Amino acid sequence: MEISDLMDRHRAVLPPWVPLFYDEPLEIESGSGRMVRGADGRDYLDFYAGVAVNTLGYDVPEIREAVERKMRTGIVHSSTFYLVREQIDLAERIAAASGIDDPVVFFTTSGSDAVETALLLATQYRRSQQVIALRYAYHGRSFGALSVTGDRAWQAQGFTPLRVAYARSGDKRNGGLAGLDDAAYAEACAEDLREIIATGTPERTAAMLVEPVQGVAGAVPLVPGQLRAYADVLEQHDILLIADEVQTGWGRTGRYWGYQWHDVTPDLLVFAKGVGSGFPLGGVVGRREVMTSLPGASVSTFGGNPLACAAALATLDYVDAHDLPAHALTMGRLLRETLDTKLKDPGVGHVRGTGLLMAVEFVDPLSREPDVSRALRVQERCRHRGLLVGLGGAFKNCLRIMPPLTVTAAEVRQAAGIIAAAVDDVPGGEGAPALPTSSLN
Numbered sequence: 001m002e003i004s005d006l007m008d009r010h011r012a013v014l015p016p017w018v019p020l021f022y023d024e025p026l027e028i029e030s031g032s033g034r035m036v037r038g039a040d041g042r043d044y045l046d047f048y049a050g051v052a053v054n055t056l057g058y059d060v061p062e063i064r065e066a067v068e069r070k071m072r073t074g075i076v077h078s079s080t081f082y083l084v085r086e087q088i089d090l091a092e093r094i095a096a097a098s099g100i101d102d103p104v105v106f107f108t109t110s111g112s113d114a115v116e117t118a119l120l121l122a123t124q125y126r127r128s129q130q131v132i133a134l135r136y137a138y139h140g141r142s143f144g145a146l147s148v149t150g151d152r153a154w155q156a157q158g159f160t161p162l163r164v165a166y167a168r169s170g171d172k173r174n175g176g177l178a179g180l181d182d183a184a185y186a187e188a189c190a191e192d193l194r195e196i197i198a199t200g201t202p203e204r205t206a207a208m209l210v211e212p213v214q215g216v217a218g219a220v221p222l223v224p225g226q227l228r229a230y231a232d233v234l235e236q237h238d239i240l241l242i243a244d245e246v247q248t249g250w251g252r253t254g255r256y257w258g259y260q261w262h263d264v265t266p267d268l269l270v271f272a273k274g275v276g277s278g279f280p281l282g283g284v285v286g287r288r289e290v291m292t293s294l295p296g297a298s299v300s301t302f303g304g305n306p307l308a309c310a311a312a313l314a315t316l317d318y319v320d321a322h323d324l325p326a327h328a329l330t331m332g333r334l335l336r337e338t339l340d341t342k343l344k345d346p347g348v349g350h351v352r353g354t355g356l357l358m359a360v361e362f363v364d365p366l367s368r369e370p371d372v373s374r375a376l377r378v379q380e381r382c383r384h385r386g387l388l389v390g391l392g393g394a395f396k397n398c399l400r401i402m403p404p405l406t407v408t409a410a411e412v413r414q415a416a417g418i419i420a421a422a423v424d425d426v427p428g429g430e431g432a433p434a435l436p437t438s439s440l441n
C-alpha cells in the first residue's frame with residue numbers, strides 16, 4: 001500500500017525518463033555489509049551496489065567515523081576559494097595511484113561532470129571539437145558526455161556540441177568480426193581507427209574516450225591488445241587517450257584501474273562512482289600539460305566537497321589495507337566459474353566481464369537474438385529469491401552484476417545459486433510479458 005503510494009508520487013513529480021527497476025519498485029531502507037533491507041520488510045543480498053558506487057558495502061564504521069569527524073568541525077562546505085585539506089590529501093593520493101606522469105587532479109560531483117571536464121580539457125588543448133568514442137559507450141547525461149555516448153537508448157537529445165566518430169568496442173560479435181582471434185581483432189580495430197582518422201574526421205582530433213570495460217553496455221571488456229593497438233594509432237596523430245574509469249576504477253576489475261589490463265597509460269583518467277562510498281564525488285586526473293591548458297578560471301562549487309573527500313580517503317585506506325583489487329579478482333573468478341558451472345541454459349548467451357564488473361546475457365536459444373524480456377523476468381525472480389542485480393546491456397538483455405568489493409566467497413556462491421534458480425524459474429522463449437518502457441532505458 002505504502003510502496004504503491006510512493007510509486008504514484010514518484011511518477012507524478014519525477015520525469016518518466018528516470019527508470020525504476022521491478023514491477024513493484026523497491027525502496028531500500030537500511031543496510032549492513034552486503035545486505036540491504038527493503039521497505040517491503042525483506043532482506044536482500046545486494047549485487048548491484050547502487051550501480052557500483054558502494055565499494056565497501058553498507059554501514060562501514062571507517063566511513064561513518066571519517067564523515068562524523070569532519071561533521072563535528074561544523075564545516076560541511078567552505079568552497080574551492082579556500083584551502084580544503086581533505087581535497088589536497090585526496091588529490092595527492094589519486095595522483096600517486098594514477099600511473100600518469102606528473103599528474104594534476106580536478107574534482108567534480110559526478111561522472112558526467114568529470115567526463116565533461118576531460119572533454120573540455122582535451123578539446124581546448126588540441127584546439128579541435130572532434131572526438132572518437134566507442135560504439136555502445138555510456139559516458140553520462142550532460143551535454144558533452146551524451147554526445148560521446150554510443151548507446152541509442154541513452155542518447156536523449158540530437159544536438160551535440162562535439163563532432164564524434166565511433167570506433168569498434170570489445171564485442172567482436174557486432175560488426176561481423178566474431179571469427180577473428182584477439183590479435184587479428186585488435187589489428188582490425190586499429191585499421192578501422194586509421195580509416196576513421198584518415199577519412200571521417202577533420203585534420204586534428206582531440207581525443208579518444210574509452211571505458212576499459214564497458215559497464216552500461218553489459219560488462220564488455222576490450223579485447224586483449226585492442227587498446228594498445230588503438231594507442232599506437234593515437235600516438236601517431238598526437239590524439240589524447242582518455243580512460244573513463246567511472247565504473248572500472250578502485251579495483252573493481254581486479255586491478256586498481258581498468259586501463260592497467262592493457263599496456264597503455266592514458267593522458268586523462270576520469271573517475272567517480274566508487275571513490276566516495278556513496279558521497280557524490282568525481283574528477284579527472286591527467287598530465288599536467290593538458291590539465292593546465294585552460295586559459296580562463298573554472299571551478300565546481302561542490303566538487304571536492306570536504307565530507308565527500310573524507311569519505312573517499314577512508315574508502316581508499318580500506319581498499320589499500322584489504323587489497324580489494326586482488327580480492328575482487330579472486331571473487332570475480334569464483335563468480336564466473338560458479339555461474340559457468342550452474343548456467344547450462346541454451347538461452348544464456350554469455351557470462352562475461354572482468355573482476356566484479358560482470359553480466360549475464362540472454363538470447364533466444366535458436367536465433368541468438370537478444371532476449372530482453374527474459375533478462376527482465378530473471379531480474380524479477382532474483383529479487384523474489386532475495387538478490388538484487390541490475391539490468392542493461394547494449395541490447396538491454398543482460399543482468400548486470402557488481403557487488404561491493406568486500407563480498408565474501410559464501411555470498412558469491414549464494415548469489416550464483418540464486419541467479420541459476422531464477423534462470424530455471426523463467427523458461428526461455430515462452431510467455432514473455434510486454435515490456436514496460438522504463439526497462440528499455
Ligand SMILES: Cc1ncc(COP(=O)(O)O)c(C=O)c1O
Pocket residue numbers: 110111112113115138139140141211215216244245246247272273
Ligand atoms: C562509464 C561511465 N561514465 C560516466 C558515467 C556518468 O556518471 P554519473 O552518473 O555520475 O554522472 C557513468 C554512469 O553510469 C558511467 O558508467
